[in-house]
Amino acid sequence: MFIFKNNKDLLLLLDSVRKNKQTIGFVPTMGALHEGHLSLVASAKKQTDFVVTSIFVNPTQFNDPTDLLKYPRTLENDIRLLAQADNHLLFTPSGDQIYPKGFNKNRVFHLNGLDRLLEGEFRPGHFNGVAMVVHRFLELIQPDKIFMGQKDYQQATIIRQLIQSEKLPTQLVMCPIVRSQKGLALSSRNTRLSPQWKRKALVLHQSLRFAKAAILQKTPIQQIEEEAIEKIKSAGLNPEYFTIINGSTLKKAKDLRENLVAVTAAWAGDVRLIDNMLLLP
Ligand code: AMP
Numbered sequence: 001m002f003i004f005k006n007n008k009d010l011l012l013l014l015d016s017v018r019k020n021k022q023t024i025g026f027v028p029t030m031g032a033l034h035e036g037h038l039s040l041v042a043s044a045k046k047q048t049d050f051v052v053t054s055i056f057v058n059p060t061q062f063n064d065p066t067d068l069l070k071y072p073r074t075l076e077n078d079i080r081l082l083a084q085a086d087n088h089l090l091f092t093p094s095g096d097q098i099y100p101k102g103f104n105k106n107r108v109f110h111l112n113g114l115d116r117l118l119e120g121e122f123r124p125g126h127f128n129g130v131a132m133v134v135h136r137f138l139e140l141i142q143p144d145k146i147f148m149g150q151k152d153y154q155q156a157t158i159i160r161q162l163i164q165s166e167k168l169p170t171q172l173v174m175c176p177i178v179r180s181q182k183g184l185a186l187s188s189r190n191t192r193l194s195p196q197w198k199r200k201a202l203v204l205h206q207s208l209r210f211a212k213a214a215i216l217q218k219t220p221i222q223q224i225e226e227e228a229i230e231k232i233k234s235a236g237l238n239p240e241y242f243t244i245i246n247g248s249t250l251k252k253a254k255d256l257r258e259n260l261v262a263v264t265a266a267w268a269g270d271v272r273l274i275d276n277m278l279l280l281p
Pocket residue numbers: 028029030031035036037039040147148149150151152175176177178179185186187188
């Protein structure tokens with residue numbers, strides 16, 4: 001596996017990949033890799049010839065500076081996992097490669113309002129930072145496909161919007177959520193959960209499954225949301241939202257015939273977790 005820190009090395013190699021008529025798949029991550037990330041690499045390997053994974057803890061997407069400091073960093077283990085997964089190139093740039101002197105970090109991306117809903121309400125500026133870093137990577141790498149997890153449903157939807165509005169020549173592939181055997185969506189943040197909180201946090205998956213079953217029985221949307229919130233509270237978590245949305249507009253769904261997705265965010269102690277589920281088969 002190639003491991004590059006500099007744009008120059010990366011671009012030189014990608015040039016030769018393209019000259020060989022190989023397609024490029026890109027998997028952006030912030031490291032602390034787990035099976036969820038590796039599933040993206042596996043999909044990228046199936047669908048493209050040459051897979052670039054990046055590890056970059058992007059400062060512009062953290063609205064809480066302590067969250068940035070607390071973010072787990074496990075580079076040696078990440079390298080081992082990516083090598084085992086037969087990833088072709090790992091790009092671990094430093095901040096000055098991504099945001100060189102003079103880079104406009106104040107740029108505002110027009111994301112059709114998708115960035116202000118749901119997570120955007122609780123994490124102001126977060127998605128503008130995500131759009132900024134992904135835009136920068138897409139400009140550098142120019143992949144045929146970018147692979148992102150459904151785990152961050154809103155994030156993937158926003159990047160799809162970014163690709164469309166910036167007319168970028170990359171296709172977004174959204175890959176399914178990888179869960180623990182008991183149902184907890186894998187996340188780098190789970191390492192901060194005690195065994196007790198890990199057990200309690202299973203309520204998120206349970207409430208999503210409840211919502212899916214209730215939708216099939218045509219239960220009114222608002223009633224499902226209220227009952228799901230109660231379930232999450234009674235397990236001891238502190239929910240921020242449990243909302244059934246239209247999966248394209250991310251707005252609250254009004255009608256059972258829409259492309260429904262249930263999305264939720266809740267605090268398990270001092271760890272904020274998100275999860276979601278597509279509700280229609
Ligand atoms: P992160 O390193 O947390 O920024 O995540 C990098 C990518 O991995 C994003 O596209 C996430 O949606 C995806 N991802 C994280 N956790 C999972 C999971 N449990 N299943 C599938 N994809 C995931």
